[in-house]
Amino acid sequence: MLLFNRLKLYRLFLFCLIGIVSVSCKSYYTTLTIETPKPAKSELPADIQSITLMNRSITQQFENYQEDSLQLYFYRQGFQLSKVVLDMTATDTTIQALAALLFESGRYDVVVPVQRNMKRDLSYEFTPDTLSSLLVSGICQKYNTDALLVLEKFSTKVMTDFSAEKYNDPTTGLSHSYYASMDLKYNAFFRIYKPGRKPVEIELTDTIYWESADYTQVRLFSKLPSVKQALTNAGIKIALDVDGKISPSWTSEKRGYFLFDPKNDIGQQLINENKTDEAVAFWKEKSKSTSKKIRGRAEYNLALASELEGDIDGAIEWGLKSFYTYYQYQTEVYLKKLQALKQSRLTK
Template sequence: MKKLMLMLLISSVLVSCKINQLYLNVIEPAPVTLSQQIKKAGVINRSVPTDETRILDVLDKALSLEGVNLDKDGAEQAINGLSAELLNNKRFDDVRTLTDIDFRTPSLMGIFPVPLSWEIVSKVCREKGVDALFALEYYDTDTKLRYSTRDKGDKEVLGIKIPGIVHQADMETIVKTGWRIYDPINRVVADEYHHVQSVVFSGTGVTPLVAVAGLIGRKDAIKEVSSKAGHGYALRLIPYELRVMRDYFVKGTNNFKIAKRKAQVGKWNEAGELWEQETTNPKRKVAGRATYNMAIINEINGNLDTALAWAQKAWEYYKIRQALRYVDILENRMVKTDILIEQQQR
């Protein structure tokens, strides 16, 4: 057993010695792609309960310790946050919050309602002069209160020992929002997204009432979280930066050692020149590693087609194990790059 463990340890050391890791910042396409024809956005609130479900809504608020108008105010903040962030998006010529239309939904407690009919969506877009509808489909808060005590130690008053008890109230509010984007041009729901965030407050005091009274600022905090939920949803239309890790070979010949040091000081192109020299090395293992590294340097320089060709060669001709997985990574990046180009066209 000890011999086996020693062999595993040696193996891991050898792997770490022949390979280094680098980090790249790559641009990922936005999670949501909209038609280029959509230039004007309308924002609607469907989270208001219908008359038929209003009684259930009131009961839900009572059972979950929700404050007066908490859902109404929170939903308004979510809508405002969405509208503000959409206005910052250069792809839209105009963003309109459609507050003069009474949209209601029979859905309660964080469940998506039935989508709007395309007849309604098209009519609203036509009458309001917008190309698509961004809808807050539901907004719900669920609040729970936990109460506890802890011993603070005895306290002496006028020679009498009085037990010191601290009362603590912990209140957690879960804010749930559901969003859809209606594209009437192509008659598709371009996105359906559910977001959940928890807000926790604590208060302490010498009595339970004093502890609960310490739960101040709850409503303002929930409104702020709701606004951020709206901002966050609008960002699903924006490409974002992602940090990724890549492996590259640093052992094989003296050129690999020099290239390793050049890479460590940021001279990647000079390192690439040394790797390219080794792609014709008579030793297959060395040539294979150099071929794989050529894929890495080309990805660093943004040449994905060339990087893919090198990675494929590293696997097909030299069976470099890392190259096969790298081929999949590069092919995936190329697909995402095409989506990114489409998203950046207005």
Template sequence: MDHIQSFLQSIVIFLLGIFLTACSGMLFTSIDVLRPAKVNFPEDVNHLLIVNNSRPQPHTYGHTTELFDESNEAVSIETDSLALFSLASLSEAMAEKEFFSSIHLMHESIKKDSSFSEVTYPDRDYLVDLCRKEGAEGIISLNRIIVNDKLGELYDMSQALYIAYLEAIYDYNWSVHFPAKNQIYSFAAKDTVYWESESYYRERAVNGLPDRRDALIDGALISGRRSVSKFIPYWEQSDRYFFKFQDKKLKQGFDSLYVKNWDAAIDIWTDLLEKTSRKSKKIKTAHNLSVLYEIKGDIQQAYDYSNQAMDVYMDILLFDYRSILFVVQQNEFLRKRLAEMSLLNKQLGN
């Protein structure tokens, strides 16, 4: 699959981006975790078509203003081009990922009825003909986009500060079609974009917000780009924590960790885990090994060590409550990652 190979070549190995920050009794690290997309594309889908199957909402629908000295007021905002901007942003973001060989966007709406809120799917025969004409094997259809936005204000008494805000919630309905296989997958999604302005003067706070129509267009661009994670596996930054305690072996392992010598740190801490008799040290060392193996990409081994830390915890009467939260959290992270692995492998063609 050409699109899989291109995508894999564009991935930067997350080990290079790892950094460590010390805090009391803990060492914080941030890693990038690959998450599966919401949709699974068949392996033979290399050319994708994106279509607009939506109608714009009325100008008076979904826009409210609520200021201190005014009642809740509906206002009129022209939002006819939201679908166009959102899809253009999505198309550009997906092309940058190089997951598919080609992505083509149809700008004109193909929706036959005039309802902006009711979801109707494109006719299959029409999509079959469209795929033939455009040379596509799959189609992403935007069937609805509605924005509900509110302009309001708050007052922070502790800071004597006025805060004006604009919150826009974008309501999407998507469908993915594989006409040759007579398959369709549909889902709804929401995304929120928020603007804020603050000042010691109320009028300045309100005037500091962007033009409302321009902001809603910017929001459509932002949410459109974010939507790429629905269709292509994506990287997500996640926090992990190492335990620190007084032990020479532990310190030696951290010395190797700081220079990214993962194998040396694993050897040192594995020896520590086998030789220590203190259960609290066993829990923390097994947890540290779990995080290390996750950094190396061995999720199963990471999960095994995490389970070992959990097993020792269940056999101990007293243990720091705050510490066990990190152990339980790590175990849940890894359980979820293992569950996602088969889905990721399928999406990446492995």
């Protein structure tokens, strides 16, 4: 069983920390850049945090095509062919790529069982009935996940074309030019099962297109992917499409924090070195100050540190402490941002 260990649900990345200070040497307020999540287009319920991925699309009509033999088949047809090609590698690539994308989004824990292909007797073009609630519950319990994502149907149709033209070259005489294209139409249907609920359904249909032109056939076809590669690309494209629907995207945002020494601030040095824990310890010590201004600014910085760790509730708590200790406009603005993040339900 391939188990993708949990990333923190709300994952923030510090980057480009050194050199992003945009204020003068006398300022006590500076900025850094973080990445924050943007809600998914078709966001799943907040109680779905972990997903098992399985495949119910493979029928007896599927084959594990060898790249060379499949390409040779199309060449022998003059590369002028329209054919449904059901490749086991392509459909499994969809599952594997989708698992990696969901995991990398930071939104989900993902489990891909070794025995992930479910029995199917229907022909590839038919959509199977929904799985029973009992079976779904059993799978979710077995792999300790909240939901089950199943690739229910998968098909790819490859359409190729080839043409050659003769022309008179003033230098070499009679010559040839060649043109080839490949269209790959895919269809995929997914269900996301949550025990006790109606499944969420996602259907995707699209076409990927390649073309090439050259004066030799060798160079012509070197510019095109092989048919096998095109099928694999379709599996990856499907995974990207599904991930784009149910996973958050990430956008860069600025965050500010206070300095206690505008020329040589210890907290800033630690943040620039990505030593957040040590910066937290420094700010906690400052939060014990008898000066309300120093204490309030330290509490503000601790709110930021909590956000960087994905703890939005903790960030709000520290932000409120700062607000009531020593009012600053930056604190009020930051608290509004934190409340908006909490309402987005992208964090725990």
